[in-house]
Amino acid sequence: MRHIIAVLLENEAGALSRVIGLFAQRNYNIESLTVAPTEDETLSRLTLTTLGDDSKIEQIIKHLYKLVEVVKVVDLSDSEHVERELLLIKVRAEGAARAEIKRTCDIFRGQVVDVTSSSYTVQLSGPSDKLDAFVRAIGKTTILEVVRSGVSGISRGDKVLSA
């Protein structure tokens, strides 16, 4: 099962490499990873998605906690949460396809953020499966370049993840 794990860690050189190294070393899989400083500049927040059964996820969380720079870990998939990913996609947009792409983009509530005579760059955010659906809808033939941010997530309600 896919899990979204949020990690607060010390915003220090080398901290990220320890997290990534842990996954490589213990043969855990990383589907996506995103990291940036938080409002407290001493802390970074990292969100990663990984696959595994419950016992594997339990081990991942325990091992993350063992890293000295890791302050807090939470498996967002354990409870209700909001997940978002950002997609930037550059597609060939010529002739009849131009209007069709714009329509598909509107259906998915995407925005065209850059235009040339032959291409559109579309921005779209949402849960990963919505992004997958959009990429499928656009069709492989017209895609020039895809970049995805990886998943960010936050729990619903009053629950907060803080040091």
Next chain:
Amino acid sequence: MGTDKSRDVAEQLSGGDMLIRALQDSGVEYIFGYPGGSALHIYDAIFRQQKVEHILVRHEQAATHMADAYARATGKPGVVLVTSGPGATNAITGIATAYMDSIPMVVISGQVPSALIGTDAFQETDMVGISRPVVKHSFLIKDCSELPAVVKKAFHIATTGRPGPVVIDVPKDTTDPDITAAYEFPRSVTLRSYNPAVRGNGRQIRKAVEILLGAKRPIIYSGGGVIQGNAAELLTSVTRTLGCPITSTLMGLGGFPGDDEQFLGMLGMHGTYEANMAMHHADAIFAVGARFDDRVTNNPGSFCPDAKIIHVDVDPASISKIIPADVPIVGQVHNVLQELQDILHLELEKQPEAIDAQAKATWWQQIRDWREAHGLDHEQRPQPGKPILPQMAVQAVYKATGGNAYVTSDVGQHQMFAAQYYKFAEPRRWINSGGLGTMGFGLPAAMGVQFAFPDATVVCITGEGSFMMNMQELSTCLQYGLPVKIVNLNNQALGMVKQWQDMQYGGRHSQSTYSDSLPDFKTLVEAFGHVGIKVERAEDLEPALTQAFSPELKNRTVFVDIWVDPEEHVYPMAIKGGSMRDMYLTKITTSQQGDYI
């Protein structure tokens, strides 16, 4: 100095001086190390002081093993100092060895000047990167003013929770004698992201007591955590109160007196028949400071089918990693055992009959039967004209040292024979590389122990293969007058490799023998200035060991080269893929024959 006022004004020191001062303030006695370009400012600081003694080794790997063994024997963290590049990479094996066995160690590595990092400078290597998977934590110094606080943190992290090695990588410019900063050694350290468990959950501990008292076939399975966590005395007292059998992992030997009736010997791949059978048939297993290593469990899928598992460990990640625990208890072994003992005594006061005497008698009878049927033979005597069995050699060492020595070992058959036949009465006496299985560990380890306890008898039980991996340290032995006794079980082969090849590869000894190219060890050690004794005949075994441990040779490094039967295998040996009760008992018999007597 001396007045309150002068204490308030922090001294201005260079990075090199600060580093050494911080080590002094951390109570360090010895630094095991080897100098080189990037570490020279630090070495100059060492020269200008007397409090911390530097031990000059002949290879950085040996420095790490010495510091590691010093820590294992004393419980205090070992300290290593190496230079950048090859100095740092040579230290990696020793750091990994300490990491696998959870040994507190602080390793300081010189690094090229900050401005050169990343330029492929001479003797540059990314030490923080290369050591990352085998350290508990690491630091790269950015500015000399950080040094005192980093040293404080490094010792704190290395010694608390599940202990482990910590690396401090020190670029040369941060120890520059011309750049100074205020020296203040922090009194305490707080890290918001590092709070290792201390006490176990009270409810879980009560549950554990309930299970142990209600069990008909309980067994205690103790590991290295008992030794490292200074809990041997408590474990012994709890075991006596329960009156149940106890077995130890390779790392846990000495946690309970080895010659005691309640002790079943080591368990696992080369564990005793009775220990493995008792584990398999137990209805409650009390695992204390052990981690269900694959060398213990055999196939986890068929591990101890009837047992409720109580697992105490300071590291939450060790619990339910291999075998799911019914009662997980995260906390320092010492504290958990203390609390468990208190509850146990209360329960037994309330209910003196809580332990089922009938069940206990039946269980012990079963264990005695197992022991009788296939227990280790402790009565083997050297027979004139017959080859020397390695087991006999270990028994003879046990006798010659009165069972009181610090024993280090390397890795292979001799290590298993030592673990099986030297009955350790106390913790911290058996020092070997269990997790990583590092050949070359034994000699430097013995030296590290001897530095800690100059008057103690320290024996390195080794094999010629392992010994040759770090024998350059014989020169260090001469320099510091270390009277370690090296007992070499010489079977002219890589014995354990050969055993596996005999058993699993049709006897094809691929790259495991070299009998025509071994040195004459007696002459070799004599060239290093030490005493060499060669033993080829069984009747010479005991006299040779008596001589080696005699008062006349008390202050000498002695090497006893014992030519043992090269055909001997280590038994019992777990049958791959089976459960704990599945063992080879000899070359031609297994425990599966005769319905698991």
